[in-house]
Amino acid sequence: MTRMKRILALTLSLLVSAALFAGGNAETVNTEAQTDQAETARAKYVFFFIGDGMALPQINAAEALLGTKDNQGTPKKLTFSKFPVQGLTTTYAANAFITDSAAAGTALATGHKTNSGVISMDPTGSTSYKTLAEMAKEAGMKVGIVSSVNLDHATPAVFYAHKKSRSDYYAINVQMAESNFDYFGGGMVRIDKTPAGEKSAHDIMKERGFVIASDREQFNAMKPEAEKQYYAYNTGFAANALDYTIDMDSSAITLAEFTQKGIELLDNDKGFFMMVEGGKIDWACHANDAAASIYDTIAFDQAIQKAVDFYNRHPNETLIVVTGDHETGGLSLGFAGTQYDSAFDEIAKQKKSFEWFDTYVLKPYKENKPNGSLADLMPKIEETFGLTDLTDYETAQLQEAFTRSMGGEVERPKSQDEYLLYGGYEPLSVTITHLLNQRAGIAWASYSHTGVPVATFALGASSGQFNGYYDNTDIFTKLSNAMFAGASVAMAR
Incomplete structure (x- = not known):
């Protein structure tokens, strides 16, 4: 590198460090290696974080709540939003x-x-x-797959x-059980889908000698x-996934x-590749529960901080990439x-997710008091969501939703109007979160995905190529370039 280029690189490094310091928590990201290494080094240790359903609004909402809780008057940046390399990424499918x-x-x-619905095939x-x-794995690296949802869900799969x-x-x-990967962690695969007479994924894993942990004691005992x-899973109260962060004990x-x-x-000395998915960001957004989404976005960021801690020990060999799938x-x-x-x-007033409320409050109430009233449930609504001092409009919305929930009109909405109002969720629960979100100044347009671009962030070896505006397929290319130093790789099996 010429003397002028070194001066420019040093200046850029100082500017980045100053910007991170100004944003707070500068100690969480060491950018000293973001000069020569950022453009040329092979990434020996690669972390690929995917926030399912996470675009700029989800990131900004989390930062706004963190800033509010800290009484700082402005949003408080997440760890990954302080990364020095940032881009925008398009997400469209082949058929949509x-x-x-x-x-x-x-x-x-x-x-x-x-096409939508297809798993790594044409x-x-x-x-x-x-x-x-x-x-x-073929290059000799170890491989790990982690998700807060079922490990046979689309993104990890x-x-x-x-x-x-x-x-x-x-x-x-x-x-998954027959793969040669080294570590799976997060939600449990759906062994309840095992056909009669067939071996379950867990049976196959046991035969292959997997070390399996299903609770904290077994998890803590896992050693290399x-x-x-290794296969470690922990499931929540309502699915084979982790609980929403807001509900965790x-x-x-x-x-x-x-x-x-x-x-x-x-x-290990040959390096590793680990994909980590924050899957319940997506699930919360499908249900239009801003608080549940925000706390899972923060939990996702806390996972990224673990990678940053590792990066700070191996800055010249580590690459961290963070993006959303849509x-x-x-x-x-x-x-x-x-x-x-x-x-x-x-938003900070909400103590539990819509799912917790459905499971522990609304469902038993419907079973035990089929002729109950909204007034009976209001104390629990106030306690769980902090929704008090209702206006006439809010009361009317809750009353209509309560009547529909008590009538069982939830799983398959009978009309387009009902879907637009409740999206197939419990009418009362989704109305509660809508009203609370609206008080906060938050709105929702869909119970499904949207087509807006997502943000991509990168830190470490070969991270500079992640600047710009590009398609999600380009992330694969950039990662493979970083991991394999330009070596050609076969695309088909």
Whole structure:
């Protein structure tokens, strides 16, 4: 590098450091290696974080709540939003402008567009695409897959499975069990989908000698052993996924802990590739529960901090990339009823998710008091969501939703009007979160995904190439360039 280039690189490094310091928490990211190494170094240790359903609105909402809780008057940046390299990424599928997670994940994992619903194959389901994780394993690196949702869900599945349908859960979780990957952590695969007379994924894992942990004691006891494979899962009260962060108790294993355990188990001289998904950001946004989404975004950031801690010990060899697969919910930081005002302290009043309320309050109430009244439930609504001092409009909305919930009109809305109002969720629960969100100055446009670009952030070796505006397939190319130093890789299996 010429003397002038070194001076310019040093100046850039100082400017980046100053900007991070001004944003607070500068000590969490060491950018000293962001000169020569940022453009040329091979990434030996690669972290790929995917916030499912996470675009700029979800990130900004989390930062707004953190700033409100700290009484600083302005948003407080997340760890990854302080990364020095940032870009925007398009997300469309081969057959749709608005993608699903299978097609978006396939683009990220393989560099190929495919149809919604397809797992790392071409749109016809006749050709399999080799994934970054499979390439890493073939190159001698260790591989880990982590998610806060079921490990046979679309986003984690695209890194190890190849199926025409994301709903073919049994075949997908068998492919997970038969993969040669080193670590799986997060939610449990759906062994309840095992056909009669067939071995479950857990049976296959046991035969292959996996070290399996299903609770905190077993998880804490997991230690790296030569040639061992590891599977750690922890499930919540309502699904085979982790609980929403807002609902977790002390027995729950967090996404950050699964990430840290992955670092411990995967660290070796040949390097590793670890994909970590914040899957419940998406689930919360589908249900239009801003608080649940925000707290899971913060938990996702805490997992990223574990990677940053590792980066600070290995800055010349580590690459961290953070992106979303698509936006969910059409989240808007602004609402017609509050105009230019916002009040994120209203979000801070919510203590549990819509799912917790459905499971522990509304469902038993419907069973035990089929002829009950909204007045009976108001104390629990106030306690759980902080929704008090209702206006006449809010009372009318809650009353209508309560009547529909008590009538069981939830699973399959009978009309388009009902879907637009409640999206197939419990009418009362989604109305509560809508009203609370509106008080905060937050609105939603959908119960599904949207087509807006997502943000991509990068730190470390070869990170400079992630600047700019590019497609999700380009992330695969950039990652493979960083990992394999320009070596050609076969795209098909």
